[in-house]
Every structure is written in C-alpha cells, then in structure tokens.
Amino acid sequence: MSGPNVWSRSREKLRIFPELFAQCGGEAAAYGKCVAATTTGRQELTRDLCAKEFEALKTCFTNAAKKRVK
Template sequence: MSGSNVWARSRDRLRRFPELLTQCGAEAAAYGKCVSATTTTGTQELRKGLCAREFEALKRCFVSAAKKSVK
C-alpha cells in the first residue's frame, strides 16, 4: 500500500466533513450544548463519559451521512 494513497483518502474524508456536519446539525448542537454545560460548572474540565450519549448520537449521524454520500 502506498503512503500517498493513505493521505489522499484522509484528505477526501476531511473535505467531506463540512457537508456531513450540515446533515447532523441537531446532533452537533446537542453535543456542543452538553460540552458547554459541563465545562461551565466551575471546574472548566471535560471528563470522559459526561456527554457520551450525545457523542454517540453525533457519531451515528456522521456514519449514516457518510454512507449515504459514498460515490
């Protein structure tokens, strides 16, 4: 496997990210609100698992959107 192919695939995925994000706006907003709420409670520290449910919803949306947009 050529190293340049790996970078080309990575660049292609990154170029699609804005399109996928627009398809998952509600999930991204919910995750962002959770992160914001957990870091404004005085500790300013985000710990693993605090927004796991919202993150999983966003991840599922991205995967679903990516599958739909595969050429």
C-alpha cells in the same frame, strides 16, 4: 508503511467533513450544548459526561457517510 494514496484518502475525508457536519446539525448542537453546560468556568470535561450526545453525533456522521458512498 504509508503509500501515495494515504494522503489522498485523508484529504478526501477532510474535504467532505463540512458536508457531513451540515447533515448532523441537531446532534452537533446537542453535543456542543452538553459540553458547554458541563464545562462552565474552569471545569474540565470528564469522560462519558456527554456520552449519549456524542454517540448520537457519531451515529449521525456514520449514517451520513454511508449515504454519501452509495
């Protein structure tokens, strides 16, 4: 069940998102370029097409979040 702290933790995570995103600008740009390049026109993004770039972005976010906790 959800408790009163669930929403507080969620809001805190959303509040720090821009800070984490700023630390991963290069990875975010690379992922965005990949998505944009592979979805020209009406083409849909398919699974694992930009997996390498997504993993780099995910790793950066994880590392940035770990640094913030310490």
